[in-house]
Amino acid sequence: MIQDIKKKAISDLQGITSVESLEQWRIEYLGRNSQLTSILRNIRSLPENERKTVGSETNTLKELLQFEYKKFKLNLSKTNTSTNSIDVTLPGRKGNVGGLHPITSIIREITSAFGDMGFSVVEGTETELEHYNFDLLNIPANHPARDQWDTIWLDRPNRKDNLLRTHTSPMQVRVMENTTPPIRVVVPGKCYRYEATDATHEWHFHQIEGLAVAENVTFSDLKGTLYEFARRIFGPSRKVRFRCDFFPFVEPGVDMSIDWNGDWIEILGAGMVHPKVLEGVGYDSSRYTGFAFGMGPERIAMLRYNIEDIRYFFSNDLRFLSQF
Numbered sequence: 286m287i288q289d290i291k292k293k294a295i296s297d298l299q300g301i302t303s304v305e306s307l308e309q310w311r312i313e314y315l316g317r318n319s320q321l322t323s324i325l326r327n328i329r330s331l332p333e334n335e336r337k338t339v340g341s342e343t344n345t346l347k348e349l350l351q352f353e354y355k356k357f358k359l360n361l362s363k364t365n366t367s368t369n370s371i372d373v374t375l376p377g378r379k380g381n382v383g384g385l386h387p388i389t390s391i392i393r394e395i396t397s398a399f400g401d402m403g404f405s406v407v408e409g410t411e412t413e414l415e416h417y418n419f420d421l422l423n424i425p426a427n428h429p430a431r432d433q434w435d436t437i438w439l440d441r442p443n444r445k446d447n448l449l450r451t452h453t454s455p456m457q458v459r460v461m462e463n464t465t466p467p468i469r470v471v472v473p474g475k476c477y478r479y480e481a482t483d484a485t486h487e488w489h490f491h492q493i494e495g496l497a498v499a500e501n502v503t504f505s506d507l508k509g510t511l512y513e514f515a516r517r518i519f520g521p522s523r524k525v526r527f528r529c530d531f532f533p534f535v536e537p538g539v540d541m542s543i544d545w546n547g548d549w550i551e552i553l554g555a556g557m558v559h560p561k562v563l564e565g566v567g568y569d570s571s572r573y574t575g576f577a578f579g580m581g582p583e584r585i586a587m588l589r590y591n592i593e594d595i596r597y598f599f600s601n602d603l604r605f606l607s608q609f
């Protein structure tokens with residue numbers, strides 16, 4: 286009889302899929318009115334020679350069924366969500382939501398301002414050839430201007446002319462090589478220089494290059510475009526300063542600074558594209574003229590958000606980054 290109870294109890298247990306039917310099963314086989322309890326309760330009425338065996342077999346089966354019950358209950362709670370007691374009335378927990386890095390935001394804002402002025406966006410690669418980074422920009426080997434852009438050279442088998450671009454200007458040449466004027470592009474991207482860092486210099490930073498080439502492009506177009514950019518990014522009352530500057534790939538060259546609490550912070554270099562650069566890509570420099578500029582979005586973000594040290598941008602401190 287005890288073996289029959291065991292067989293039936295185990296077989297019934299296998300068919301159980303809910304907490305409610307498991308409880309029914311427990312009542313039926315382990316409850317106060319179960320057959321096992323009744324056998325134990327009436328054990329005295331059995332002949333004396335059977336009591337020990339029946340008592341021991343019944344207790345063993347009871348322990349086994351209790352063990353099976355606990356095991357089954359645990360498995361059921363893992364697979365059956367109805368036992369996880371989800372309280373659907375509780376307010377949800379907010380997930381962590383990421384945001385754009387301030388430099389990504391400012392790059393988007395700047396490229397969108399130029400987009401409104403008819404410039405399209407192109408991107409280049411962060412590794413460059415010496416030829417594009419320097420030679421085609423009228424910066425031959427041994428030219429002192431190369432020092433300005435202390436270079437991180439790449440260690441490649443059988444190649445000594447691979448580098449991490451020191452500015453986005455090589456993209457001027459690459460765009461011109463593949464396009465017939467008129468051209469109006471901006472090129473955002475990362476640059477690298479082997480130089481010491483301080484509050485306004487990083488060894489890796491971004492630039493946004495700009496290039497416009499067509500017939501009759503003048504220096505006034507350059508100034509008008511950059512004034513409009515400054516007005517869009519810093520507002521109409523922020524002071525802007527142009528000064529003469531030298532870059533081998535422009536003639537004449539300028540830099541542009543923005544007022545920062547009485548100080549001037551340089552944000553870009555610019556100028557009229559040098560005839561040698563135009564001719565280097567096969568353009569007729571008596572027909573086409575152009576202007577170009579290269580600006581630093583980190584410096585622009587510093588001025589825009591009043592950040593006193595450029596190194597905050599890439600120190601990956603969430604206390605800083607989550608403010609944007």
Ligand code: YSA
Binds near residue numbers: 451492535576578584
């Ligand atoms: C000039 C004339 C052109 O026709 C076109 C482009 C240029 C810019 C030139 N290629 C260039 O790289 N000039 S620059 O060395 O003065 O850098 C331009 C801007 O990049 C700077 O005004 C600054 O805003 C940013 N920059 C340069 N070095 C940096 C930096 N930002 C952060 N850390 C650095 N180390």
